[in-house]
Structure formats: C-alpha cells, structure tokens
Amino acid sequence: MPLELVTIPCLTDNYAYLVHDGISGQTAVVDVPEAGPILAALNLRGWTLSDILITHHHSDHIAGVEELRAATGAMVLGAAADAHRLPPLDHALTEASHFAIGAEGVRVIDVPGHTVGHIAYHFPDSGLVFTGDSLMAGGCGRLFEGTAAQMHASLQKLSLLPPDTLVCSGHEYSTANLAFAATLEPGNGALISRRAEVAALRSSGKPTVPVRLGVEQQTNPFLRAMVPAVKAALGMADADDARVFAEMRTRKNSF
Ligand code: ZN
Numbered sequence: 001m002p003l004e005l006v007t008i009p010c011l012t013d014n015y016a017y018l019v020h021d022g023i024s025g026q027t028a029v030v031d032v033p034e035a036g037p038i039l040a041a042l043n044l045r046g047w048t049l050s051d052i053l054i055t056h057h058h059s060d061h062i063a064g065v066e067e068l069r070a071a072t073g074a075m076v077l078g079a080a081a082d083a084h085r086l087p088p089l090d091h092a093l094t095e096a097s098h099f100a101i102g103a104e105g106v107r108v109i110d111v112p113g114h115t116v117g118h119i120a121y122h123f124p125d126s127g128l129v130f131t132g133d134s135l136m137a138g139g140c141g142r143l144f145e146g147t148a149a150q151m152h153a154s155l156q157k158l159s160l161l162p163p164d165t166l167v168c169s170g171h172e173y174s175t176a177n178l179a180f181a182a183t184l185e186p187g188n189g190a191l192i193s194r195r196a197e198v199a200a201l202r203s204s205g206k207p208t209v210p211v212r213l214g215v216e217q218q219t220n221p222f223l224r225a226m227v228p229a230v231k232a233a234l235g236m237a238d239a240d241d242a243r244v245f246a247e248m249r250t251r252k253n254s255f
Pocket residue numbers: 056058061114133
C-alpha cells in the first residue's frame with residue numbers, strides 16, 4: 001500500500017512533507033522549516049511522528065528540528081557528510097544506507113550542488129522523491145557550495161527515476177522558474193500547459209508541488225541541457241550538456 005503524502009506550507013515559500021504508513025502508523029516528515037505547521041498537521045490527523053528526514057543544512061530546512069524532536073521524540077536522520085552542521089543525528093546516512101518507513105524501503109541519493117552534503121530521499125514503492133533544494137519544480141537550487149558540474153550530475157541521477165515519480169521539492173518557486181524556462185523555449189507546448197496549470201494553482205492558493213518527474217523532463221530547462229532547441233537558445237548549439245547547464249544556471253541567477 002503506498003504511503004500517504006501531505007504537503008505542508010511553511011514560512012513564506014517553504015514546503016515540508018509528511019509520509020504516513022497506515023498499517024504501522026509510522027510517520028516521517030521531510031525537512032522542518034518550522035515546527036508549528038507540522039505539529040498542527042500531525043494533530044489534525046492523529047498521527048505520531050516517528051522520523052525526521054533532513055535534506056540539507058540550511059536553516060529554512062532545519063530550524064524547527066529540535067522543537068519537533070522534543071515534542072514527538074522522533075528520530076532525526078540526515079547526511080553523514082554534513083553531521084557536523086546538522087542537528088544531532090540518530091542516523092547518519094550515506095548512499096549505502098537502508099532504512100524503512102513502515103514496510104517501504106527508502107533510498108538515499110547524494111545530490112550535491114546547492115550544498116555539498118545535500119541528499120534526496122526516494123520512496124520507490126510509493127513513487128515519491130524528496131529533493132529539497134536540488135531538483136525543484138521548473139528549476140533547481142542555487143549553487144551555494146557545489147559546482148555546476150555537481151548539480152548537473154545530481155539532476156541527471158534524479159532524472160533516471162521512473163517518470164511517474166512525484167517530485168516533492170522544498171520551495172514554491174515554480175512561477176519564476178517557469179518564466180525563466182519560457183525565455184529559452186517559448187514554443188514548448190508542455191511548458192505552455194504547465195505554466196497555465198501553475199498560474200491556476202497559484203491563483204487559488206494551492207501548491208504547485210508535487211509534480212511528476214515526466215512533466216519536469218518536458219518543462220524544466222535544467223533537465224533539458226541536451227535538447228538542441230535549448231542549446232540554440234543559449235547560443236551554444238555545439239557545446240556539451242554540462243557547459244550548457246552551467247550557462248543556464250548562471251543566467252538564472254540574474255533573471
Ligand atoms: Zn537551501
């Protein structure tokens with residue numbers, strides 16, 4: 001049975017997510033921008049938090065961890081590589097780590113770029129991937145610590161997941177991300193449809209996440225550095241994909 005997913009808006013434009021196994025009752029949260037909205041979502045459903053999964057060390061993803069841990073007694077999991085700058089971890093994770101929420105095995109994927117110790121959590125049976133500030137709906141995180149080559153490789157890895165996987169990312173940035181995408185591919189029909197869908201969701205106050213990976217592959221320029229029209233739009237028809245990706249990331253910074 002797939003896990004139940006709840007999307008929780010936090011702070012101004014962050015998202016946290018709950019994943020709940022109805023059989024065991026086990027419930028995890030991915031990222032804790034603040035504890036209040038997460039505790040409210042748990043209380044509303046009568047769920048008990050068992051695990052706190054951290055994607056990366058930035059304060060808008062971890063600020064509420066200690067309050068939530070104190071309130072629930074949940075275990076805290078995060079990247080071993082960043083253990084020195086995360087809240088104290090009960091389980092320090094690498095790509096080789098195995099853990100489960102209910103009966104579902106969770107895979108850890110290293111996705112450096114935004115930060116060097118950034119990880120994603122893949123729930124293959126439920127078709128969910130929690131990407132934090134690596135792959136984001138319509139875009140990707142800024143390169144605060146890693147290189148463009150690292151981020152490009154990280155997104156390539158995520159892009160290999162099944163196309164019906166739901167991408168659960170850390171912020172509501174879709175409108176601006178897709179406006180940038182449209183400067184590169186104004187004639188992309190999937191992008192035109194997705195922008196209309198995002199506009200409708202936002203005007204009714206709804207999140208634009210999660211989004212299917214297959215939609216991202218058709219609309220997110222950071223997954224499309226190999227597409228001839230994207231290369232041409234950047235004046236880089238003959239450049240390799242990694243250079244095209246790096247140029248795109250640079251231009252997005254000043255968009
Ligand atoms: Zn971040």
